[in-house]
Amino acid sequence: MPVSSSTSSSERTGRHDLRVLLRNALLLLLVVIVFDQLGGLVLRFLYFQQKSGPNAETTYLFTAMKADGLILGSSRGRRNYNSLTLADTLGFKVYNGGHDGQTVFYELAVVRSVLKRYTPKLVIIDLNPEELYYRELHYDRLNVLAPYYRDFPEVRDIYLLRGVRDGSWRPGSLFVSPAQPSNNSWDNFWFRIHAMEEYLIPINTEKIKMLSGIYPYNSMPLDILSGIFRKRHSHAGFKPLKGVISKKKAEELIRQNAALRLQPGKRVDKHKVAALEEMITLLKQRGVAVMVVMSPALAPFGMEASYQTVLDLCARHQIPFRDYSQDSTYLDLKYFYDNHMNLEGATLFSSRLASDIVRVYYPNLKQQYGQRPR
Amino acid sequence: MVFNSFAFLVFFPVVTTIYFLLPHRWRWLHLLIASCVFYMFFIPIYILILVFTIIIDYFAGIWIDQAQGSRRKLYLLMSIVANVGVLAVFKYYNFFIDNINLIAQWLGMNPDLKYLNIILPIGLSFHTFQAMSYTIEIYRGNFKPVRDFGIYALYVMFYPQLVAGPIERPQNLIHQFYEKHELDYRRVVSGLKMMLLGLFMKVVIADRLGAYVSNVFNFPRSHDGEPLTFWVAAWFFAIQLYCDFGGYSLIAIGSARVMGFTLMTNFRRPYLGQSVGEVWQRWHISLTSWFRDYVFNPLGGYRKGKWRGIFNLGVLMFLAGLWHGANWTYVLCFMVFFVFLASRLILRRQIEWFDKKVYGIHPLFGRIVNTILAFHCGIFSYVFFRSGSVSDALYYYSQMFSFASFRFYEGDASTLWYGIFGIVLLFALEEWQENYAKQKDAVFPEPKSKAAKFVFYAAIITVILTLGVFDASQFIYFQF
Numbered sequence: 001m002p003v004s005s006s007t008s009s010s011e012r013t014g015r016h017d018l019r020v021l022l023r024n025a026l027l028l029l030l031v032v033i034v035f036d037q038l039g040g041l042v043l044r045f046l047y048f049q050q051k052s053g054p055n056a057e058t059t060y061l062f063t064a065m066k067a068d069g070l071i072l073g074s075s076r077g078r079r080n081y082n083s084l085t086l087a088d089t090l091g092f093k094v095y096n097g098g099h100d101g102q103t104v105f106y107e108l109a110v111v112r113s114v115l116k117r118y119t120p121k122l123v124i125i126d127l128n129p130e131e132l133y134y135r136e137l138h139y140d141r142l143n144v145l146a147p148y149y150r151d152f153p154e155v156r157d158i159y160l161l162r163g164v165r166d167g168s169w170r171p172g173s174l175f176v177s178p179a180q181p182s183n184n185s186w187d188n189f190w191f192r193i194h195a196m197e198e199y200l201i202p203i204n205t206e207k208i209k210m211l212s213g214i215y216p217y218n219s220m221p222l223d224i225l226s227g228i229f230r231k232r233h234s235h236a237g238f239k240p241l242k243g244v245i246s247k248k249k250a251e252e253l254i255r256q257n258a259a260l261r262l263q264p265g266k267r268v269d270k271h272k273v274a275a276l277e278e279m280i281t282l283l284k285q286r287g288v289a290v291m292v293v294m295s296p297a298l299a300p301f302g303m304e305a306s307y308q309t310v311l312d313l314c315a316r317h318q319i320p321f322r323d324y325s326q327d328s329t330y331l332d333l334k335y336f337y338d339n340h341m342n343l344e345g346a347t348l349f350s351s352r353l354a355s356d357i358v359r360v361y362y363p364n365l366k367q368q369y370g371q372r373p374r
Numbered sequence: 375m376v377f378n379s380f381a382f383l384v385f386f387p388v389v390t391t392i393y394f395l396l397p398h399r400w401r402w403l404h405l406l407i408a409s410c411v412f413y414m415f416f417i418p419i420y421i422l423i424l425v426f427t428i429i430i431d432y433f434a435g436i437w438i439d440q441a442q443g444s445r446r447k448l449y450l451l452m453s454i455v456a457n458v459g460v461l462a463v464f465k466y467y468n469f470f471i472d473n474i475n476l477i478a479q480w481l482g483m484n485p486d487l488k489y490l491n492i493i494l495p496i497g498l499s500f501h502t503f504q505a506m507s508y509t510i511e512i513y514r515g516n517f518k519p520v521r522d523f524g525i526y527a528l529y530v531m532f533y534p535q536l537v538a539g540p541i542e543r544p545q546n547l548i549h550q551f552y553e554k555h556e557l558d559y560r561r562v563v564s565g566l567k568m569m570l571l572g573l574f575m576k577v578v579i580a581d582r583l584g585a586y587v588s589n590v591f592n593f594p595r596s597h598d599g600e601p602l603t604f605w606v607a608a609w610f611f612a613i614q615l616y617c618d619f620g621g622y623s624l625i626a627i628g629s630a631r632v633m634g635f636t637l638m639t640n641f642r643r644p645y646l647g648q649s650v651g652e653v654w655q656r657w658h659i660s661l662t663s664w665f666r667d668y669v670f671n672p673l674g675g676y677r678k679g680k681w682r683g684i685f686n687l688g689v690l691m692f693l694a695g696l697w698h699g700a701n702w703t704y705v706l707c708f709m710v711f712f713v714f715l716a717s718r719l720i721l722r723r724q725i726e727w728f729d730k731k732v733y734g735i736h737p738l739f740g741r742i743v744n745t746i747l748a749f750h751c752g753i754f755s756y757v758f759f760r761s762g763s764v765s766d767a768l769y770y771y772s773q774m775f776s777f778a779s780f781r782f783y784e785g786d787a788s789t790l791w792y793g794i795f796g797i798v799l800l801f802a803l804e805e806w807q808e809n810y811a812k813q814k815d816a817v818f819p820e821p822k823s824k825a826a827k828f829v830f831y832a833a834i835i836t837v838i839l840t841l842g843v844f845d846a847s848q849f850i851y852f853q854f
Binding site for chain 1: 379394411414417419493556558559593787791792828829831835839842844845
């Protein structure tokens, strides 16, 4: 076994070094905390000074937006729904609250904050057929809600899902139970990546990270400056794409998407299902006309468990569901920029969707609320 | 466990504090348990692979030492077969089947051999090579086997370098486990500085550039007709790879240093190298020296003439490529690098003439030109390294030289600009370390006053907090 080579003088030096180390470490920690909190204050102030861009639009949705019609969705929601066209047919103001890269979590945060202020008449939730599958990326992207964590209590437990992932937790709790993707508890520990971490440190680390002043604005300084100084216009939240996809790029896109479809291990995400369910319940309780729509897509999606879950949920809550994702009317390259529709495609789709809504799904909507000043 | 995770933020101070609090005789056990936990953060069951190779190599070491004549070779062979066997099953089996199926199809047959559905254990090639160096050194008579099983297990599993090196030699590491390390303020601070720089390289530069690189390399055909995009992604990947692996190595060496251990240097500012040979000598030093000591030199090195030397170099590069991964892209990556290295040997006179010319204009000019040229030799080989398949890599090269337009994929603006900001800071720092630092192992050009030092380091931590990517992403080299 190891041979000791210690001397009492080296031990004394060690104790002295330990004292110096602890003192300096504490001092450094103190300076870091001051920098962090001051930096956080500056970034927070600048964040809410933004006038345009996605951050400013989120703030607007959370604080001031009062349109009667609201579109919720990811980048597909943002690009495929022309709010002005929808407003023309429906007869009331429509705002497109879609946000690039987001999913039902962000949409639930919008719904909660909107319902705190007013009751919209119509909410269209755009989903893609694979929306409800578990994807790490969707949890990473909850960082867009981090700046609202302190001042918007309704956002907190949604943001904290970032530290829960496929585990389980009680909202508000610091602790997270490990994920159990298999019925076999042996497999859940011994054969699963990160299982050890979840069992040894079963805490929601995001809750601790949010003690930092800077962390909620991590990676955002440039976006914030751009939001303050760059003017980017949207048409009531709608961001049209101009241009038409080439045949070669379309084929490549379809090939890539087909490859993605074959990824193994897809599973429906219980947190996403819960978020969608809460969103629909909240809206229905307030008497909002809700509709779930799958907007047209160039590259086909898989129609599997996620799709079926959406269908079941809509049936259970008795809300209209319409899948346009493979509607042949729109399967023409001239309507697409990439897998998102271009302005021409979005306008055509929005006008037909609007007429479907007033004709089939909510025929009383226009009579009740239409012709309001826009 | 990854170094850039919350778990490590808890693990490292806890393990280090307990290490210094424990009496010396228990420290090895503490480090061994900590290393097991560290490894099991990936897929716990894979610890059994390590247990298997540790047991084999521990006894092989003793038997080699005790045996005489051909039996020594037999025990060495047993150890190598066991280690390479583990690699063959977990890392190369599917690659082997893939190639058999391909050849059979080409011959009109359909053997349809089945693939193994397994996730590659992390760092397999690293600890396997470290374990092999132990039995080889005993066989060569350079090292006496350790009798303490726990110490040998710790040699293979020492957590700072367990999953991505540096690949240590028994002569350098094992005796350190027997030495008592008192807490030494200077060593601790120097180790922490290395860890800070490593973290900066990983989360501010590598992971930031990774987003852009992945978009282009994973979907090259989506950027058809944008040659500039392909160049930028290739430049970024070269820097991402260095910052990812170099950053990991710095954290590994730094965290070991905090506890009083000295691990070998793994990267020495490779992109400041002024020739492709110099880049090679500064890159992943623990692996290149492993191949030099155990493959290149036994084959005769450069001692048997230029052409034999070049052949030996080719063998080394082929094996180094294969070591990296079970894909021909890795082999081709290293073979491209081999072509550049061999060219330097063959065209020595012409290169000397070129050097004389460019350095003649101005030494700084010569340095810049040669550094840029050497960097680009790296880039050409890395295209193979990062591409998913040989056909993707060839497509990538064709796009780099398509001169189709000046269109350029900006990606997320923050990725581009934060990445560039990090690169500029890093290269300024490396230039200072290389040419201006008074101490050889200085990490940062820190101010003299104590108060300013606190502000300086707090500012670096604040920059990391503000611009770092904190998604605890894996290090690229873990897969090897």
